[in-house]
Amino acid sequence: MITKKITYGFAFSLLILILFGTNALGSDEITATRSISELSVDAGDTFTVTIYVYFQEEIDAPKIEENLPEGWAISSGNYGNSTYSKDDSLATWLWTKKVDEGEQMSITYYVEVPDTASAGSYSVYGIISGLNSNNGDRITSTTIGDQKIEVLSSSTSTDDSSSSSSSSTSSSSSGGGGGGGGTSGEEYENILKKEVESVFINKGSLIKYEFSADENAINYVQFTGLKNSGKISTTIEVLNDRSTFADSDAPGIVYQNMNIWVGKVGFATSDNIEDPVIGFSVKKEWMEENGVSSDDIILYRYSDDAWNELDTSVLSEDDTSVHFESNTPGFSPFTIAAPFSAEKMSVSSSAAEDVEELESTVEDIEEESTIPVESTQSSPGFGVLASIAGVIIAGIFATMKGRK
Template sequence: MQESKLLLLVFLFSLVFLFTFPVNASEQVQNSTVVTKIETYSEATAVSLSTKISPSISIIITPDTIDFGKLSAGMSSEVHKLTIFNKGSSKTYVTSEVIDVAKDLYVEGLEINNASWVSYGKEISKDDYVESGVQLNVPEEFIGIGSMEGKLIFWAEMKENNAPVLENIEDISVNSSDIVKIILHASDADNDKLTYSTTAEFGTLYGNVFEWNTTGIEAGKYEISFLVSDGYSTDSETIMITIKKEANDVFPVVNFTTNVTNGKIPLTVMFTDQSLNATSWKWNFGDGTSSTDRNVVHTYTEAGCYTVSLEAGNNYGNDTEKKIDYIIAYPRIIISLISPSSSYITDQTGASRLFEITTDEIANITWILDDVIVQTNYSSMNASYYCSSAANGLYNLTIFAENENGTAQKEWIWNVTSVSSSDSASSSSSSGRYVSGGGYFGEDYDNILDKVSKSQNVLAKKVTTFSFNSDDNPIKSISFIALKNSGVVSTTIEILKGISTLVSEAPPGEVYKYMNIWVGDTGFATADNIENAVISFKVEKSWVSDNDIQSSLISLYRYNDNKWKELETQKVKEDERYLYFESETPGFSPFVITGIKKESSSGTAVVPLRSTAEDEIPSSNDSDTIDLVPTNASSSSISIWILVFCLFLILAGTGIYIGERKGFLSFRKNKYENVIFKDTLSCEISPDGFTSYYFDAEENPVEYIRLKTKDCSDIVEVKVEILRNRSLLVKSDPPGIVYKHLNIWIVAEGVDPLTLDAPLIGFKVKRPWIEENEIEISSINLFRFADDMWQNLPTEMVEETDEHFIFESDTPGFSSFAICSV
């Protein structure tokens, strides 16, 4: 064993020697150096430590002694207030216990807060306290005298805390000078009192509301955190607020909407700004009031039509939109149906006349004839006044409908005259006359088979449609576009037994139905008030077959200027029972639906009232064909004039073709069959200034058109035609899936299209069309047809709403367009 230790020591010594001295002896001699040994020293410094550990649970109870005084069996003491303070560092839950040395006096009779001490339990937050009322009720059966001692012990245990939860806050992006407002919401399962804080070095936090005015703040991204605490735990949310550069170099584009445009007073309207690039707003509500807020809620207190305008601005300029008669405030009670609808009517002496009204509320309806009350209908919504035999004279009939909400009034001028000899000579069957513009008077009552009236509110630039569903009524609908807000308008159709007593001659062809159609009061249905009036009607197939009628030659005729005029009529569909047609009409008066019989069995051709199809034109082999080639000596001179005329047509056609192809001309229009809607706006253009045209019709996909001219300061008109199919002015289909075909024309005398600078078209596409066709938003483009080809215009989506996506496209000119997905 000793030898082993010795060998180990020798081995260790050898290792030390090996690592201490160099192996090469010569190098050791040549490189020998003097090594000085450096001794090191250490020093310790002591720090005294001390702390005081505060208890997590610590309660103080005051007072520490309660004397209930002298009591007897069955008696109750006064209530003594006891306060428990939580001086610990955590939330505690306190319960009670009674130790009784007085024959269960306190165990059975002690109450805290009007209940047995057994049920006592209170949750106390740190640094908080609770107060409780203590009372002794001596039991009736208690036996004992003298001083009775007991103890009330309160046990406190640490209460586990549920941390508060701060609701999620989304990141925010705003423009410079906007005000950021964030409302914080948090929940706490323990119903602890919550406090809010933020790390933001800007803005102000009022309770749970944070506000920050970003005016003058540099554009960029700002990260801030919000915290909520219940005194024990906290929760936080961190968000990014992005401040965008103020659009001072972008011209504002004004636009606004409302939640309602009509209603009874008091009418409260919410005006919502939808302008682009705007930093200031100025509203004018048309009733003498205004506002500079961005979004405004305004109440109209008086009935009437109000024009509303909004001027939106920024550092670059202003843009204004004015909507004429945009808000219609009705009186509190409305007369919704009036018959006769005309305010001026004429009857013959001895004729009968029925006046009818309908109100939208129960009212007392008073009829006054020449300042004399002749009838009162109490608590009614429908009332009528009937005169069985009218006496000669001029009368004023006025009605008042009154209830607690207000008063409505209607007045008729009633002219009762005898028939003069000249009147009788002009028409043996006429009992009156009609007047242009929709109003009427004088149809013989005995000639009316059926009569139907409908009323509705008519708004500017909106398609108004009156629909009828009766089997006896051949009219399916009457539609038109009003040029201004017109209030409640009535449409009346009289289905006649025979020819109207208001006309003086029979119509051509085989008659299917006679009728009178009246729209509005006298003077309403004129070119100054409405446009695009269309009558839809139906014809029974049984009548067509029974009378051997050629369906392509069924027409609607209107009686005007003492003669029948054929309206352009087209067949739109058919079903098992009816053929359906549409006709465009310039006004309303007596009408008739007629048809032309097919060729009779005798071989005599029926001459149609309008041009036939190409395959119906007689051929050169027909024996009845008229020879159009002249055989006399003047044939050469006629040929020369024909040649000159043909050259003129060629030159004129070439000029029109080139002008339309370049987009310089806009006087050609699509045929009626292809135009489903037309919208026209006029505005005065100032040199070197932007002018915006805003369209609000739902049928029109064009939202606005903005342009600038270099040398024009005149009225410029913009026309938009919405088409059923590809424009007849183009030669090929546009690419991709087509949403809408349309023509846009700029019309102004003396305006050179080359002076138009930076024209821009804003248009909308409905969400359902995009979703149903699975369209990518980025694939939607506006195409323009020019130089015999479709040109893809730069298109960008600028806004989206619940119903539409809004796009903008720059265009070098105006002609035929198509909205497509490619």
């Protein structure tokens, strides 16, 4: 009886050891780690998921499986040589090849959070599996790393409705018209025109956002992506006056004020992008009217409570405009302007002197024309009239005396 219990106990322990030992071995033979670009997002946003896989054994037909929250869509990605499929919330990437021991590979996919997603915490989880080439056993390992996504707020925005989308709004030019609006914090009434462009950012790719609205002097924003960041929007807010975020006016003659925002706060840093530049145009007519040349045009950026002059160069020109490019360390309020030149200051000073001299002359004339009544009566014209009157009176008296 005791022997039978010991036998059953040994068999049960051996079964547990085999089951858990196999799973542990599987975890050692394949290691998968998940990296999520943004762990806090808003409804309507897109974020990037990258799975890094390391094989410590020779594996046949490896397969990655990922479970997403219901209604969350995978828009595109970089899947290597795998075959991608999706069934409801389960996404699968399958390789039909044999992977050697020590080999590494990865996949990247972009997830679109539904506009209707409620604020809260959501999970992305999955496994990596394959067949051991030595014995044909299936090995399964849970993907570790980032898993929780926090949705901060819901949104009805449609700016990110496609892989490369754009939208624009403008204020009314008549009385009572509102501004372009937006959530950047800029005063609503100060926004003349708003343009939004969205582009997928992959690691090492040259990214260019292009803008074409007539009211917008910015032609493009360009940089190199350093990470797989997913779909990122760039917003241009063309302003009626200086930015709400600036405490002073930019120096010189202002051509246009604007805000430029790339991604969310904290995205446009040296960790995520490099070599950012801004392309813009200035009308030749405006330069002629203000007596400035293309060499005078400067793009200023407001940062650290001051307007900073950016390195600006002329790229080309056409019949109506001159096209420029400026290097910028970041994105914030900007102003296209031209400094007051010494010649213009000299002309202004000379004009002021002429006005002052003219005012002095007018004052002298006014003083001379203010003549007292007494002086008027002793004027030459009055004397002539008095003399004539005297002669006539004397003649009358002489005639009367002769009659007597």
